[in-house]
Amino acid sequence: MGARPERAATASPEQAAGQRAPTQPAPAATGAALPRRRRWLPWAIGGLVLAACFGLQSQLYAGQERTVATVFMFVALAQAWNLIGGYTGYACFGQVVFFGLGGYTTAALMAHAHVSFWLALPASGLFAAVWAALIGLPLLPLKGHYFAVATLGVAEGTREVITNLPSVTGGGAGISIPTVGPDATTGYLGNDGFYVLFLLLAALSVVVVGVVSASKLGFALRAINQDEDAAASLGVNTTRTKVTVFALSGFLTGLVGATYGFQQVTIFPARLFDVNFTVLMVIMVIIGGSGTVVGPVIGAAFLQFVSEYLRQHFTEAHPFILGAIVIVAVILLPQGAVSYAGSAWRNRDFSLLDNIRRYRL
Amino acid sequence: MSGTMLAVDGLSRRFGGLHAVADVSFTVPVGQTLGIIGPNGAGKSTLINLVTGHLRPSAGRVSVAGRDLTGARPWTVAKAGVARTFQIVKPFRGMTVRENVAIGLLYGRHGMGRLASALAAADEVLDRVGLAGRATATPGELTVTDARRLEFAKALALRPRLLLLDEVMAGLRHTEIDPSLELIHGLKAEGMTIIAVEHVMKAILSISDRVLVLHQGRVLTDGAPRDVLSDPRVIEAYLGHRYARRER
Numbered sequence: 001m002g003a004r005p006e007r008a009a010t011a012s013p014e015q016a017a018g019q020r021a022p023t024q025p026a027p028a029a030t031g032a033a034l035p036r037r038r039r040w041l042p043w044a045i046g047g048l049v050l051a052a053c054f055g056l057q058s059q060l061y062a063g064q065e066r067t068v069a070t071v072f073m074f075v076a077l078a079q080a081w082n083l084i085g086g087y088t089g090y091a092c093f094g095q096v097v098f099f100g101l102g103g104y105t106t107a108a109l110m111a112h113a114h115v116s117f118w119l120a121l122p123a124s125g126l127f128a129a130v131w132a133a134l135i136g137l138p139l140l141p142l143k144g145h146y147f148a149v150a151t152l153g154v155a156e157g158t159r160e161v162i163t164n165l166p167s168v169t170g171g172g173a174g175i176s177i178p179t180v181g182p183d184a185t186t187g188y189l190g191n192d193g194f195y196v197l198f199l200l201l202a203a204l205s206v207v208v209v210g211v212v213s214a215s216k217l218g219f220a221l222r223a224i225n226q227d228e229d230a231a232a233s234l235g236v237n238t239t240r241t242k243v244t245v246f247a248l249s250g251f252l253t254g255l256v257g258a259t260y261g262f263q264q265v266t267i268f269p270a271r272l273f274d275v276n277f278t279v280l281m282v283i284m285v286i287i288g289g290s291g292t293v294v295g296p297v298i299g300a301a302f303l304q305f306v307s308e309y310l311r312q313h314f315t316e317a318h319p320f321i322l323g324a325i326v327i328v329a330v331i332l333l334p335q336g337a338v339s340y341a342g343s344a345w346r347n348r349d350f351s352l353l354d355n356i357r358r359y360r361l
Numbered sequence: 362m363s364g365t366m367l368a369v370d371g372l373s374r375r376f377g378g379l380h381a382v383a384d385v386s387f388t389v390p391v392g393q394t395l396g397i398i399g400p401n402g403a404g405k406s407t408l409i410n411l412v413t414g415h416l417r418p419s420a421g422r423v424s425v426a427g428r429d430l431t432g433a434r435p436w437t438v439a440k441a442g443v444a445r446t447f448q449i450v451k452p453f454r455g456m457t458v459r460e461n462v463a464i465g466l467l468y469g470r471h472g473m474g475r476l477a478s479a480l481a482a483a484d485e486v487l488d489r490v491g492l493a494g495r496a497t498a499t500p501g502e503l504t505v506t507d508a509r510r511l512e513f514a515k516a517l518a519l520r521p522r523l524l525l526l527d528e529v530m531a532g533l534r535h536t537e538i539d540p541s542l543e544l545i546h547g548l549k550a551e552g553m554t555i556i557a558v559e560h561v562m563k564a565i566l567s568i569s570d571r572v573l574v575l576h577q578g579r580v581l582t583d584g585a586p587r588d589v590l591s592d593p594r595v596i597e598a599y600l601g602h603r604y605a606r607r608e609r
Contacts, residue, residue, distance in 0.1 A: 216467050216476060223453050223464050230451035232435035233413060233444075234515060235468035239434075291455070 065191050071304045072198035078284040078296035079205035080252035083245050086290030089225030093148040094155030098128035098250040100272035102257025107175045117186035121258050128254025129247040136246040159273035174268040194263045205252050210293045287329050289336025366391045366523050366554040372421035381407040383578040394555040396569030403575040405558045409527050413445050414438040442470050444521035448528045450512045452500030459483045459496040465518030490514045506537045526557040530564045542567050
């Protein structure tokens with residue numbers, strides 16, 4: 001129990017904060033209001049982490065290297081979902097559609113059109129972005145669970161279309177990217193290559209979200225998240241803003257899907273459009289802290305490492321234990337680890353029970 | 362101080378079989394403050410929403426400073442210089458008070474490109490409405506009065522030519538109304554054109570140059586505040602025909 005359970009128990013967060021407010025100015029709610037002098041600090045820390053990850057590579061066994069590369073992949077995916085689901089507040093439950101389309105665009109371009117992977121990669125991102133904009137126009141006026149269900153439907157439908165276009169996609173039997181011999185347009189990148197590529201994609205997505213978060217666009221996204229009517233009445237073109245950020249989110253997801261497709265060599269619709277990818281992105285963002293730059297990184301790393309550890313040590317009970325951990329994490333940290341750490345540090349109150357009271361009652 | 366700021370012509374809006382606003386026409390000259398009153402359900406808020414683009418009219422036209430804005434989207438109307446407050450305050454809860462105000466400065470009529478300058482300009486607007494000390498608070502920490510002030514500040518951040526106030530006094534105590542009235546009088550003195558939907562008669566009489574009465578979606582009467590409030594038709598609309606007859 002913390003030092004101030006009575007107040008936390010009886011007062012709503014607004015009231016509790018209001019009592020404190022006159023003496024202690026409330027902290028900035030967002031990174032954009034960080035004191036000017038310290039604005040470089042997060043970037044410096046991010047740069048150090050990036051450099052350390054490059055150095056880490058030589059210290060790992062092949063299996064460990066693949067695990068860490070998967071963590072990077074999920075950092076990039078979670079961060080992409082964070083743009084639309086976290087900042088903008090539109091919980092997209094069909095995000096895997098951009099992942100799958102990215103993978104299939106790359107596979108089709110490399111197998112049929114003999115295009116280099118380095119051209120297929122940006123092309124896949126752009127194709128996913130265009131698809132996001134096209135489905136965003138009719139779907140983004142929907143709110144809450146209607147949007148969630150509609151995007152889920154689009155993802156399932158797109159998988160069926162891919163499955164039923166065997167001449168281009170190989171259908172349910174899958175499609176293989178030529179990686180050796182005369183048909184190979186780009187040689188297989190190997191463990192080291194995919195480690196670096198996923199690391200760069202993770203870094204790119206973190207930088208994109210960091211820049212957006214502290215920009216004019218980030219302000220519009222948060223305003224739309226909080227109250228769309230009010231945002232529109234203050235001059236924010238909500239339709240254009242939502243479609244733009246959805247396309248950006250789709251672009252990043254498409255890049256990751258393209259890389260994943262190349263890594264797998266042979267891809268199947270059931271795997272590339274697996275709804276579990278979407279679910280993992282959502283859980284990672286929520287556990288880490290949605291609408292923050294660092295949250296999805298922490299959420300993705302935590303969940304992926306825990307999942308891998310459980311897979312190795314509890315082969316049978318692994319999904320059961322992982323599910324229990326997710327449930328406990330969401331109950332204890334309803335607003336995510338990053339927001340908890342921030343408010344706990346400001347109030348000098350690290351009690352998880354107080355945290356639950358603050359955000360659930 | 363000449364010309365027409367807002368012209369509404371034959372404006373109608375149906376919800377199914379209900380005529381929420383039916384064939385409403387009026388004009389507001391530049392610099393005038395028009396009070397709009399009417400019983401609950403008279404169509405006041407619907408009328409505001411039709412002007413600001415939050416609802417599309419079933420028929421009729423809306424133009425602001427000569428520019429046709431019929432059926433325009435809310436952000437187009439905002440960029441044309443029309444600001445509004447909402448009857449139920451709509452703060453952006455996850456952002457500080459300063460950031461709340463910066464939105465209008467970034468995206469409004471003179472949309473500022475740089476965040477830093479918008480945040481600095483937000484402080485001037487906050488100073489103006491008496492919220493200077495609360496710039497780093499979050500909206501949840503504000504008192505009811507300060508939350509209304511924030512709603513005002515967000516609208517003023519658009520640097521509007523026409524300001525639509527939807528019941529900004531509702532729920533305030535008598536002593537809390539005076540600072541708001543003072544603020545509105547200050548804006549009037551600067552030549553701002555204002556339309557105020559209001560139930561608080563003290564406020565209507567204080568700020569309005571002219572009062573328009575809506576009843577069942579139609580304009581009942583329109584004229585000088587004192588004349589309108591003593592009009593038997595208005596008393597009847599508010600209190601029923603028996604009460605009106607007894608008064609006579």
